[in-house]
Amino acid sequence: GENVEQHPSTLSVQEGDSAVIKCTYSDSASNYFPWYKQELGKRPQLIIDIRSNVGEKKDQRIAVTLNKTAKHFSLHITETQPEDSAVYFCAASVIYEKLTFGTGTRLTIIP
Amino acid sequence: DTGVSQNPRHKITKRGQNVTFRCDPISEHNRLYWYRQTLGQGPEFLTYFQNEAQLEKSRLLSDRFSAERPKGSFSTLEIQRTEQGDSAMYLCASSLISGGHGYTFGSGTRLTVV
Numbered sequence: 001g002e003n004v005e006q007h008p009s010t011l012s013v014q015e016g017d018s019a020v021i022k023c024t025y026s027d028s029a030s031n032y033f034p035w036y037k038q039e040l041g042k043r044p045q046l047i048i049d050i051r052s053n054v055g056e057k058k059d060q061r062i063a064v065t066l067n068k069t070a071k072h073f074s075l076h077i078t079e080t081q082p083e084d085s086a087v088y089f090c091a092a093s094v095i096y097e098k099l100t101f102g103t104g105t106r107l108t109i110i111p
Numbered sequence: 112d113t114g115v116s117q118n119p120r121h122k123i124t125k126r127g128q129n130v131t132f133r134c135d136p137i138s139e140h141n142r143l144y145w146y147r148q149t150l151g152q153g154p155e156f157l158t159y160f161q162n163e164a165q166l167e168k169s170r171l172l173s174d175r176f177s178a179e180r181p182k183g184s185f186s187t188l189e190i191q192r193t194e195q196g197d198s199a200m201y202l203c204a205s206s207l208i209s210g211g212h213g214y215t216f217g218s219g220t221r222l223t224v225v
Contacts, residue, residue, distance in 0.1 A: 006153075034213055043202070043216045044154065089153050096142055096208050098167060101153030 002027040004092050006102025014110050019080055021105045023090035024072040032095035033066060033073045037086045038104075044089060048075070051095070077107075085109045113137055115217035117203050123223045124193055131189045132220045136205030143186050144214065145178055146202040154202055160186060161208075193224045 003026040013019045025033075031052040036044035050057045050064045050073065057064050061080075066073040077084055090102040116135040124130050136143045142161050146154035157176065158168040162183035175193075180186040190197055200219045206212070 032213070036216075043218045045216070046213055049213050091153075095213075096206050098144065098156040098159055099146075099154070099204075099214060100156065104151070104153050 002030055002092055002100040004090060004100050004102045006090050006105060008105060009103065010106045010108070012108045012110055013080055015080055015082060017080055019077045019084070019107055021075045021088055021090070022072060023074070023102050025092040026071065027092070028071065029094055030092040032093050033064070034091050034099070035064060035075050036089045036091065038089065039086045080109045082109050082111055115203055115205050115215050117217040117220050119220055120218065121221045123225060126195060126224055127192055129189065129191045130193060130222065131187050132201055133185060133187050134203030134217060135185045136203070137215055140205035140207045141183070142206045142208060143180055144204040145186070145188050146204065148200045148202055148219070195224050198222055198224045
């Protein structure tokens with residue numbers, strides 16, 4: 001089955017700086033890679049996703065890159081703001097089948 | 112509200128009791144998923160349905176857990192003879208094949224077994 005590893009487990013950055021979170025996956029059949037933001041006690045919320053036929057996707061301050069050969073994908077947040085503080089999860093799946101999640105990254109933005 | 116709805120939001124039960132949770136997906140979504148999340152961990156897959164058919168069940172899921180989606184709309188997850196290790200957040204998600212919008216999660220049911 002799929003195995004997703006996520007690093008780092010915690011990340012602190014100064015407000016305005018960039019944050020990068022990295023994930024690797026094991027199953028070459030996976031073709032869908034979403035990123036979720038989860039605040040304490042709340043549901044995971046999709047912030048960006050990418051499919052395997054695309055190498056990069058950007059949405060305002062958030063971007064995701066995918067390297068299918070190396071089986072890794074990364075989340076990039078630029079110009080970080082205090083409201084970006086949360087736990088971020090990557091995941092991988094064959095789309096619409098089960099998601100396999102990483103272990104999460106607690107991101108803290110220091111004002 | 113057209114989101115994924117889960118009830119109850121919180122459930123406290125005594126060890127050994129049975130509990131049942133309900134999930135109402137987005138109405139046009141044909142796939143429905145159950146996940147369990149413990150503190151500090153990512154959601155862990157339990158099972159998923161396409162319409163009323165249960166397509167996959169995690170090997171980690173004990174026989175005390177059962178899920179149904181009888182009419183292909185809402186789903187229930189039952190845990191029999193609860194144990195303290197069952198304490199977790201139970202998340203439901205739904206998706207529409209070919210919808211292009213990925214998975215939408217509900218707010219979850221937090222179970223505490225005392």
